[in-house]
Amino acid sequence: MLLNDVHSQLNPTTVAWVTRPTTLAALCEVVKQAKRRGMSLSVAGARHAMGGQQFAAQQGHVDMTGLQHVLHGDAQRGLLQIEAGANWHHIIAASHHMLAPGGTSWAIRQKQTGVDEVTLGGSISANAHGRGLLMQPLGADIEDVTLVDAEGDVLLCSRTQNAELFALVIGGYGLFGLIYAATLRLVPRQRVRRVVDILDLADAMHAVYRRVDDGCLYGDFQFVIDPKDDSFLHRGVFACYKPTTEPEADEAASADLQPEAWLQLLKLAHEDKAQAFKLYAQHYLSTHGHTYWADTMQLSTYIPSYADVLNSDQPTDRAPGPRQTLVIGEHYVPRDQIAAFMTQAARVLKAQNVEVIYGTIRAILQDDCSFLPWAKKDYACVIFNLRTFHTPQGKARTAEAFRHLIDAALALGGSYFLTYHRYATRAQVLHAYPQFETFLARKRHFDPQERFTSDWYRHHVALMGHSR
Numbered sequence: 001m002l003l004n005d006v007h008s009q010l011n012p013t014t015v016a017w018v019t020r021p022t023t024l025a026a027l028c029e030v031v032k033q034a035k036r037r038g039m040s041l042s043v044a045g046a047r048h049a050m051g052g053q054q055f056a057a058q059q060g061h062v063d064m065t066g067l068q069h070v071l072h073g074d075a076q077r078g079l080l081q082i083e084a085g086a087n088w089h090h091i092i093a094a095s096h097h098m099l100a101p102g103g104t105s106w107a108i109r110q111k112q113t114g115v116d117e118v119t120l121g122g123s124i125s126a127n128a129h130g131r132g133l134l135m136q137p138l139g140a141d142i143e144d145v146t147l148v149d150a151e152g153d154v155l156l157c158s159r160t161q162n163a164e165l166f167a168l169v170i171g172g173y174g175l176f177g178l179i180y181a182a183t184l185r186l187v188p189r190q191r192v193r194r195v196v197d198i199l200d201l202a203d204a205m206h207a208v209y210r211r212v213d214d215g216c217l218y219g220d221f222q223f224v225i226d227p228k229d230d231s232f233l234h235r236g237v238f239a240c241y242k243p244t245t246e247p248e249a250d251e252a253a254s255a256d257l258q259p260e261a262w263l264q265l266l267k268l269a270h271e272d273k274a275q276a277f278k279l280y281a282q283h284y285l286s287t288h289g290h291t292y293w294a295d296t297m298q299l300s301t302y303i304p305s306y307a308d309v310l311n312s313d314q315p316t317d318r319a320p321g322p323r324q325t326l327v328i329g330e331h332y333v334p335r336d337q338i339a340a341f342m343t344q345a346a347r348v349l350k351a352q353n354v355e356v357i358y359g360t361i362r363a364i365l366q367d368d369c370s371f372l373p374w375a376k377k378d379y380a381c382v383i384f385n386l387r388t389f390h391t392p393q394g395k396a397r398t399a400e401a402f403r404h405l406i407d408a409a410l411a412l413g414g415s416y417f418l419t420y421h422r423y424a425t426r427a428q429v430l431h432a433y434p435q436f437e438t439f440l441a442r443k444r445h446f447d448p449q450e451r452f453t454s455d456w457y458r459h460h461v462a463l464m465g466h467s468r
């Protein structure tokens with residue numbers, strides 16, 4: 001069976017078989033059978049990672065999306081235990097069924113921006129983050145995980161029970177066991193008001209502190225993507241969200257663009273970047289002052305078949321061009337280095353002649369719960385979606401651009417996200433993740449037969465020079 005990731009579609013992988021268990025017993029049996037047959041397993045949620053973390057060529061493959069049930073809701077403490085194949089729509093709906101003391105319902109604190117169908121298991125395995133201004137990555141919101149280990153046995157892992165495994169599983173890319181379920185810490189649901197500014201980067205950091213002092217909980221900065229514009233990467237739409245008690249006339253109002261407008265904007269970002277930013281800024285400015293629920297405000301429009309629409313939208317009088325998709329990279333720098341990084345990034349992107357289709361700056365607080373943290377400090381997070389043609393030159397150009405961007409981030413005391421690709425060199429991996437070799441050693445300790453594997457794991461084992 002040929003599987004691929006959803007967004008970049010650059011990881012076609014033939015696996016031996018796919019199974020989609022729907023009970024814990026069946027999940028354990030998959031691991032036990034794999035052990036009897038001497039096979040390894042890869043595991044996927046919604047297949048949005050882009051470095052081959054969820055696939056292993058010629059091995060068995062576990063699709064977790066059949067496991068999405070609520071197991072337990074503690075409405076007193078705001079704890080929701082749910083199966084790990086649940087995506088954010090399922091999780092948000094389940095949290096709304098739990099009434100917090102005081103009568104309001106519970107809600108998630110954060111989720112990824114830009115995609116909702118990703119699963120809880122996949123989100124924990126990448127230690128994902130949202131657009132909180134003062135939040136640690138998702139691991140901070142996880143009370144415990146129920147893991148099926150390499151023997152097919154069930155283990156509860158938390159900060160106090162099997163604590164080392166807990167830290168390894170958060171951001172552990174499925175290498176330490178199958179996450180059957182997790183308990184998510186919720187927050188009382190609240191409404192927020194959107195506050196929008198068009199700002200230069202130089203002012204944006206001050207604006208962030210001002211907004212935080214003012215009580216804003218969420219925010220991001222979407223920057224200019226037109227390299228011909230003098231403010232390329234340095235001017236942007238800064239949207240923040242401040243708690244409010246005022247209700248909105250339309251309680252169900254969506255905070256994001258409708259699908260048609262989203263696609264139109266995406267096309268414009270390929271064809272007329274100046275106009276795309278103008279429209280985007282107009283949309284945001286027109287929603288200044290609108291109020292939303294803080295949890296559903298984080299839902300986003302995303303069309304998984306976006307690439308088919310772009311690729312089919314070519315002039316009929318010409319031979320079709322090569323297939324193209326977007327590849328994401330995320331880079332972290334200490335907050336006071338953000339302007340220096342963006343100046344370097346603008347140089348890299350122009351020199352490498354790659355196109356940014358969209359990009360954002362967000363904030364993160366230092367992670368204190370995962371073994372392999374990407375948020376090693378309080379960082380500014382810079383995300384680039386690069387247009388990538390599926391030709392050898394197109395792929396090489398994107399890879400080279402990301403390597404340069406990682407170098408720029410590292411030189412400023414930063415890091416990069418492991419989930420989006422595997423272009424980093426050995427030196428870059430070790431610079432950003434000094435404990436990477438220990439991480440691999442702990443993997444072999446907990447899973448000596450490599451029952452859980454992936455092409456991403458094999459790549460990194462080879463990169464580190466270990467024999468498998």
Ligand SMILES: Cc1cc2nc3c(=O)[nH]c(=O)nc-3n(C[C@H](O)[C@H](O)[C@H](O)COP(=O)(O)OP(=O)(O)OC[C@H]3O[C@@H](n4cnc5c(N)ncnc54)[C@H](O)[C@@H]3O)c2cc1C
Nearest residue numbers: 045046047048049053113119121122125128129173174179
């Ligand atoms: C358009 C887009 C926007 C994004 N935005 C953000 C963002 O704002 N913030 C952010 O942090 N990330 C973001 N991401 C990255 C995303 O959060 C991660 O790639 C996440 O892992 C995807 O979840 P998934 O369910 O698709 O997992 P998959 O891609 O299916 O798997 C990812 C990893 O998790 C493992 N895994 C999945 N389920 C389980 C399980 N039950 N048990 C054990 N291991 C498991 C897999 O083996 C693999 O290693 C974005 C990605 C895309 C494509």
